[in-house]
Amino acid sequence: EVQLVESGGGLIQPGGSLRLSCVASGFTFNSYDMSWVRQAPGKGLEWVSSMHIGTTTTNYADSVKGRFTISRDNSKNTLYLQMNSLRVDDTALYYCARRSGSYWHDSWGQGVLVTVSS
């Protein structure tokens, strides 16, 4: 069974930093591209970032470019999202998702909550 378990969220002041982790199990992690998708409270889904297997190719939403960095450690089956210069509008539930095929996400974690507030 595919499992994605996020951690690392919490309450952080504006301007602060957090690193989210997503531990994968039940599939060959280094065979799949991975993404982060977020959902602000009561709002819709927003794609944040994706990372491709086998290369260092990464993509980011304009809203996080230059502040967030996606990375992965295939030896630990773990995806990361380093979030710097956090803003109030970064408050959201952050989902880790497996990309199957070129763009769709067939497996999702339960999400980790990040709250940016003073």
Place this chain on the structure above:
Amino acid sequence: EIVLTQSPATLSLSPGEGATLSCRASQSVSRYLAWYQQKPGQAPRLLIYDASNRATGIPARFSGSGSETDFTLTISNLESEDFAVYYCQQGSSWPRTFGQGTKVEIK
């Protein structure tokens, strides 16, 4: 950035009825469009990819159609577990974008 506009925002229907959800793209996405279902307190679930291909384990009452800029998700014979929010997502270009969602609620 490709903007996806979903309509209607809310659809009020009774179990057994059919639902037709629309997703319109601001420019052509060919057939690179996926649909997801999200229930309260749950992560999204992939329903459809490449406009019309059902994901593994998705019932046949869910079907997708369309190409270029106009797409439709059809749910026939709504069951109680189908009342949820539905999102479309394009995979034609970066950044990937989602529609704002359509809520299918019980009438």
